[in-house]
Amino acid sequence: MTNYARMYRFGITPWERYGQAAAASIAALLDREETGRSRPFGRALDLGCGRGQFTPELGRRGWEAVGIDYVPAAIEAAKRQETDGVTYAVGDVTDLPSADLGTFDFFLDIGCFQGFDTERQRAEGRSVSALANPDSTLLMLAFGPTRLRSRIGGVSQAEVEAAFPDWELLDVQPAETAGLGWPMNRTSPQWYRLRRQT
Incomplete structure (x- = not known):
């Protein structure tokens, strides 16, 4: 069982508190992502x-949105929100x-990739690439590497680039x-934006 699954099991979800605290900055990043795209925007996959x-x-922003997570209890909770145009899958x-989800134009990864070892990071990169339409984009939030990496995750820019070579x-x-709390506020989190090369 991963640290992530254990935390869900005990009802500890600090990343949700961060999402609320950083809502305005996340909204601005999504606004930028949608600039230059025409509605409907296409399909978006929320990873983890x-x-x-x-x-x-x-x-709500006009994406045909799909959320995927491997913790069934999390997906069951997500499904209870019943938002139009949004579906969820355990995977x-x-x-x-x-998971047979089809292809996507946009991928959102807020804190998922950072929790993997090198092998699983690269597996996520191959997996996302297999479902990516030409010129699709990926927006990823990840902690930087710290001494606490084994507990809270974290990656370097080089690791992100190695996992997504295409x-x-x-x-x-x-x-x-703001809103992360100690020790996560010491992890130098970064937003990475990538585009699938054709």
Whole structure:
């Protein structure tokens, strides 16, 4: 069982508190993602969606949104929100083709990738690439590597690029740390934006 699954089991979900605290900055990043796209925007996949904190927002914005997480209890909680145009699936982000979800134009990863070891990071990269339409984009929030990495995760820019070799890194910017609390506010979280190269 991963740290993530254990935390769900005991009802500890600090990432949800962060999502509320950073809602304005996340909304601004999604606004930027939608700039230049025409409605309907296409299909979006929320990777490691948990209880669906961000998936409904994608649906409200005009995406055909799908949330995926491997913790069944989280997906059951997400489904209770009943947001139009949003669906959920129990599945492994490192093996997306087996979930039979189709292809996507946008991928959102808020804290999922950072919890994996190198092998699973690269598996997520291959998995996302297999479902990516040409010119699709990926927006990822990840902690930087710290001494607490074994407990709270974290990745370097080089690890992100190694896991997504067929993607162009468009932007890296520091993430808001308000609401994270100690020790996570010391992890130098970054937003990574990538585009699938054709």
